[in-house]
Amino acid sequence: MLKLSLAKLNDLFAAVSAGCTLYLPVDDPSSGRANYRKWTEGTELSRALNTVRSAKDFFFPQTENLVDFKMKGKEIEIIDPRSEQEDFVVFGVRACDARSFSILDRVFLAEPVDTYYQSRREHGIVVTMACTRPEETCFCQSFGIDPTHPEGDVSCWMDEENLYLSVNTEKGKKFAELAGGLLEEGGEEAVKAQQEDVSALMKKLPLANFSTDKFGGDVLMKAFDSSKWKELSESCLGCGTCTFVCPTCQCYDIRDFDTGNGVTRFRCWDSCMYSDFTLMASGNPRTSQLERFRQRFMHKLVYFPANNEGIYGCVGCGRCLSKCPISMNIVKVAKCLEGEL
Numbered sequence: 001m002l003k004l005s006l007a008k009l010n011d012l013f014a015a016v017s018a019g020c021t022l023y024l025p026v027d028d029p030s031s032g033r034a035n036y037r038k039w040t041e042g043t044e045l046s047r048a049l050n051t052v053r054s055a056k057d058f059f060f061p062q063t064e065n066l067v068d069f070k071m072k073g074k075e076i077e078i079i080d081p082r083s084e085q086e087d088f089v090v091f092g093v094r095a096c097d098a099r100s101f102s103i104l105d106r107v108f109l110a111e112p113v114d115t116y117y118q119s120r121r122e123h124g125i126v127v128t129m130a131c132t133r134p135e136e137t138c139f140c141q142s143f144g145i146d147p148t149h150p151e152g153d154v155s156c157w158m159d160e161e162n163l164y165l166s167v168n169t170e171k172g173k174k175f176a177e178l179a180g181g182l183l184e185e186g187g188e189e190a191v192k193a194q195q196e197d198v199s200a201l202m203k204k205l206p207l208a209n210f211s212t213d214k215f216g217g218d219v220l221m222k223a224f225d226s227s228k229w230k231e232l233s234e235s236c237l238g239c240g241t242c243t244f245v246c247p248t249c250q251c252y253d254i255r256d257f258d259t260g261n262g263v264t265r266f267r268c269w270d271s272c273m274y275s276d277f278t279l280m281a282s283g284n285p286r287t288s289q290l291e292r293f294r295q296r297f298m299h300k301l302v303y304f305p306a307n308n309e310g311i312y313g314c315v316g317c318g319r320c321l322s323k324c325p326i327s328m329n330i331v332k333v334a335k336c337l338e339g340e341l
Contacts, residue, residue: 002165002176003187009163012182013039016089019178020125023058024091025051036090045092049135050317054247055090055097059120060104062269066116066254069263081264085119089175091127095150096140096317098128100247102151103315106308107250116267125171128152132159132198137318139207139331145315147202148195157191164191210331212312214341215301223302224294226340232333233293235326240271242329243296245319251277272296297333 004012016022017039025046026037034046035053068079101121108117128150131138140147149155153172157164164187167176176183202208215223243249253270256263270277272295278286286292304313320329 001187001191002167002183002185003190004163004165004179004183006158006161006163008182009045012163012179013043013045013091014041015180015182016091016175016178020086021088022091023088039091049131049133049138050094050097050319052319053245054100054317054319055093055126056100056104056247058088058090058124059101059117060108060250063266064116064268065264065266067265069265071262082116082119085123087123087125087174089125089127092129092156093126093150093152094129094131094317095145095147096138096315097247098126098151099140099143099145099315100317101126103248103304103311103313104250106311125154125175126152127154127156127172127175130155130157130194130198132194134198134202134205135318135322136206137321138202138205138316139210139318140316141202142207142210142212143312143314143316148198157187157194159190159194162187162190207316207331210334212301212334214338215305215312215334219341220302220306222341223298223337226337228336228340229290229294232328232336233290236273236289236293236328237326238273238275238289238292239325240273241323241325242320243271243273244269245323247315247317247319248300248313272299297330300330301334 013022013024022039023036024039024043025034025048026043027034027046027048034048034051036051036055036057037043065081068081070077070079104117105121108114109121130150131147134147138147151168153169154175155166155168165176165183167173243251249269249271251270251272252267254265254267256265273292275292276284277292278284286295300313305311314330321331
């Protein structure tokens, strides 16, 4: 275990930033909400529980160019727009978002490997931060995530005086090397005490007893045919907010854009909640909001675990609970379906 006085936190960021690009949660002065920003001198680390958008953006960005085509007569030149990826650090990732990376890995690193995602994962150093003030919308423990001991290349804990660090991987060792002589040994007892206090607090949260046990086993058809979907989906606006703040959603669309002197093929996030998401030349297999609504939650609670050793497609970050304009979320859906499973 290593530790750093918070009085030297800015020195740590400066040292790391000198070696590679550093991103951390920063409060937006206009909204007061936190989002990831590139560190520059004077940037202050947010003390918010979590960012509005998840750290997924660093490995699966909302938009990215895939390939360019230049046409000269009948000749077509194919150009890979990617430049050599450099190492970067994402600091302050919470336990829920850290777990989301392993879920995304199962999608993008399965054959055929998505080399765009793969390159970012190889070069990204994830430094996580344990939670001390979980919110009422948190339910990560329902998915076996310990917010007091987050996964990552480096795991961190913070109190009023110090930052404590545990180096977990080879990439984590690089982060510690970038910190130079700023870090010193110690902090085990302080971390253990904090973990015990936060664990006790987690047991008191409103969703502490939320369980997905009913969705284990062969419940696909029971869940799919449930009479509850009609009632649940009626109020859904189909806005897609839940999918865009979700750290595990991986749906995307690929389009070609005429630049005037060629064509750029780009990828951008899409949402299964949108009416044209499954639109194909042959038609659209999901023409109703009920079908689209059901698809989203069936994927998280049934389809994904059925194909991934029981691992659910949710990490309990609570973003869909806090951001949905009509207060519809995965917890409400799961509890409503339980009676029929």
